Each structure stands twice: as C-alpha cells, then as structure tokens.
Amino acid sequence: xxxxxxxxxxxxxxxxxxxxxxxxxxxxxxxxxxxxxLAVLDRCRTQIHSCLPLYSCPSTGELRPxxxxxxxxxxxxxxxVTPGQLNARSGAAARAxxxxxxxxxxxxxxxxxxxxxxxKEATQRSDPSFTGHTELIGAVCGVxxxxxxxxxxxxxxxxxxxHCSLREAIERCRTPRIFRILELTxxxxxxxxxxxxxxxxxxxxxxxxxxxxxxxxxxEIQPAIAMARDRxxxxxxxxxxxxxxxMAVRKKKFDAVVCMYHDQGHIxxxxxxxxxxxxxxxxxxxxxxxxxxxxxxxxAWRGEASTRSLREAFRFAVRLAERxxxxxxxxL
Numbered sequence: 001x002x003x004x005x006x007x008x009x010x011x012x013x014x015x016x017x018x019x020x021x022x023x024x025x026x027x028x029x030x031x032x033x034x035x036x037x038l039a040v041l042d043r044c045r046t047q048i049h050s051c052l053p054l055y056s057c058p059s060t061g062e063l064r065p066x067x068x069x070x071x072x073x074x075x076x077x078x079x080x081v082t083p084g085q086l087n088a089r090s091g092a093a094a095r096a097x098x099x100x101x102x103x104x105x106x107x108x109x110x111x112x113x114x115x116x117x118x119x120k121e122a123t124q125r126s127d128p129s130f131t132g133h134t135e136l137i138g139a140v141c142g143v144x145x146x147x148x149x150x151x152x153x154x155x156x157x158x159x160x161x162x163h164c165s166l167r168e169a170i171e172r173c174r175t176p177r178i179f180r181i182l183e184l185t186x187x188x189x190x191x192x193x194x195x196x197x198x199x200x201x202x203x204x205x206x207x208x209x210x211x212x213x214x215x216x217x218x219x220e221i222q223p224a225i226a227m228a229r230d231r232x233x234x235x236x237x238x239x240x241x242x243x244x245x246x247m248a249v250r251k252k253k254f255d256a257v258v259c260m261y262h263d264q265g266h267i268x269x270x271x272x273x274x275x276x277x278x279x280x281x282x283x284x285x286x287x288x289x290x291x292x293x294x295x296x297x298x299x300a301w302r303g304e305a306s307t308r309s310l311r312e313a314f315r316f317a318v319r320l321a322e323r324x325x326x327x328x329x330x331x332l
Contacts, residue, residue, distance in 0.1 A: 001030070002111040002251040003069075004317050005058055005308075007097040008036025009116030010123075011081045011090040013295025014305040016044040018116060022307040022314075024052045024067050030318050033060050033069045033110070035097040041070060042184050043078040048069055048303035054168025060109045073097065083301035100132060102140040111321035113137075113289035114313050117295045134281050137288055139198040143182050145281040149188055150265060151258075151316065152273035156184045156192070156256040157265035158282065169261040173203055173216055181258055184282040185221060185231045189256045193321060199244050199254040200225055200237030200262060207238045221260075228282035273307045278316050287320045289313040 008029075009015025020041065022028050033053045034041070038056050045052060055067035056191065063069045064077040075093040082090075101113045115133050123130045132137060141293075160181045161169040189196040200221060202208055208217035221238045228235040239247065244270045248254040259265035269277050269292070277292035291309035299305055 001321055002034050002109060002316075003029075003031040003063060004314065004321070005060065005110040005113040005155050006032055007115045008034055008040070008094070009097075010087075010094045010119045010295050011037065011040045011076055012083055012085055012087045012300060013119060013121070013297060014300050015094075015116035016041055017048050017301055017303060018291070018305050018307050020045055020052060020068065020177060021303065021305075022049050022310050024050050025307065026299050027307055027311045028314050030314075031063055032059060032114075032314070033063060033071055035071050035073070035101045035189040036301065037074065038070050038072040038075040038092060039074075039078045040076050040081055041068065043081065043332065044301060045191070047083075047301050057248055060104060060133055061127060062225050067095050071100070074098070084297045084299075086119065086297075087123050088125035090123055091124070092119040092120055092126035094129055095123050095130065095136065098136055099140055102137045102286065102288075105288075106141060106202050110291065111324075112317040113274060114310070114317050115288065115290040116310065117291060117293060119295045119297075121137065127275075133288075134162065137281060137284060137286075141284050141286060143283060143285065145184075146281060147181050147184060149185070150269040150277055151192070151280060152277045155269055155273050157243065158188075158256065158258050159262060159265050160258065160260050162262050164262075166261060168202065171215070173220055173260050175220050175224045175227075178258075179220055179227050180283075182228040182235060183226060183231075185256055185258055186228070186231075186235070188280070188282050191320070193239040194254045196234065196255040197253065197260060198233065198235045198256050199239055200258045201233060201241045201244045201260060202238035203260040205242075206242070207240045275306045278311060279315045280316060280320075287317060287324065289317045290322070307316055312331075 204214035
C-alpha cells in the first residue's frame, strides 16, 4: 500500500504538535508523509521537547525509516509562526498543503489523506471563498456532491448540509440532495457495518408534527426516504431530532443518522466522543479522513493536545485504503 499523506494544518494551531507527538509515540504505524513546512515542525519539536528526527523527503516514494518524513513546502519560516494567534500566512500555507495532498492522492501516489485542522478565518484572508476542507478537496477533485461523515465508537452521522448559515441550510434541504446523501451514507456505512440501518432526522421540531411546524419533512424528506427504500436500503424516518440519537445510541436501533444541518450532527457526536471522533469525506474519488476538532489556539504548542482523534482518523484511512485496494484487485 502507498503511504498515507497527512496535512500539517494551520501552523499556529495544534496540528504540528499532534503529528509530532503521535509519530513520537508510535501511534501511526503505517508509512506516512507529512505535507507541511519543515522549519515549523523543527521549531515545534524544540518547543514540546521532542527528539524525533525530521527528514525532508524529495517525494512520497522516498521515505526514510525512523524519521518524520516531510514534503517541505518552504512557505513558512520558524519566525513566521504565531502559536495560538490568527495568522494569514499560516492559513494560506495550510490551504496549499491540502491542495497538494489531494492532487497527489488523485495521481495515486498516496493511498489516502488525513487532514489536521485549519482555521477558516485565517485561510479566508487569502482565499475569501474558502468554507472548509471538504469543499476545497471536492473542488480539487472536480466533484460537488460531497459531504462529511462523523464516526465514533457509539455514533455515525452524515450531513445534508455543512458549512453554511442555518437559513441557507434550510433552503438546501431538497429531495435530490437528501437522496444523494442517503446514497452516500448507505454505501459508506455498508463498508463498515453490513446491513446498516439508517435513521433520518427531521429538520423541524418534532419532525414537523405532520405539517404543524413546517412542511419540509412532508415535501422534501419523506420523498427522498421513499426513493432510498425503493433501492432496498434500510432507511427510516424522518424522526424528531430530539429523540433520534437516543434511539441510535442507547436503544441501538440504527447504525447511522442522516442529519439536515451541521450542528444537528456535530453536537451529539462531540458530546459522546469529543477526542475520538473522526471526520470522513463522502463522495470523493479519493480517501480523506480528518480529526474532528479545530486548531485549539488556546492550547497550541504546549504539548497538551490529545492525539486520539488523529490516531483514529489515521486508522480509518488505513482501513478504507486497504479495503479499496482489495476491491480493486477483486475487480480485475
């Protein structure tokens, strides 16, 4: 299997220390390469008292054992970094790492990419159109129908809408989009849990109460569910958002929940497993997983950040890459 690519994230956040600490502790067992800036990682290594050797590798195919292998972009010097503070230069550099890793994955030079956190405000100072990793990688790959799946030990959720205002999210919750997310969810969850049972959360309180609190459930969500069931998928709903997670997590009635907007899925996921959650992009021609936390400026470069989410994201990336490789061989 080709190596996994890890993007360093915003240099002013916890990304550099997390990858250093995880590698130092042997938590990333498969071959991997970091897309980032060697000068930043070297400064961070000194700051957190790591002795891990760094190696500027010429390509993803020339890794050196026993080192943190880095594709060095040379965009940031050690003095450019402002740990814990918004920094337009580190925001722009973080974007460059992601674009390069996605392009490398498309060429088949890495088997998957794992992304460490970016700061949207910092990146928007050089790219005002930036809304998030998923949308950026989708643009690089030339696809629009992408979404995120959050996976933890107790809950899997996907989202019909993500990085947009709540007002815009309501407008985007239309039957074709909902059905597409159901399709992506069914395909993805089936790989993890065969025979998956999928619940769909309503958009309105009490899932609209038969039209009393809005008609989106009747006019948009129910038709998408009917289409999914016609395909043979085990999909039920829409359920009131305040009970569907209880049914999935406590009663074990469902393996995944399709949510209508960002916070509807993120709040229960982070409440249940803040440090261990993994973000998996769906609808891409490449494999991309991510930590499910932000840049954590308040604790950046102190050596306090948890590496658990990176460890889990890396594990998921390896698992998906191995399965993809097996499926390709079986198709030959």
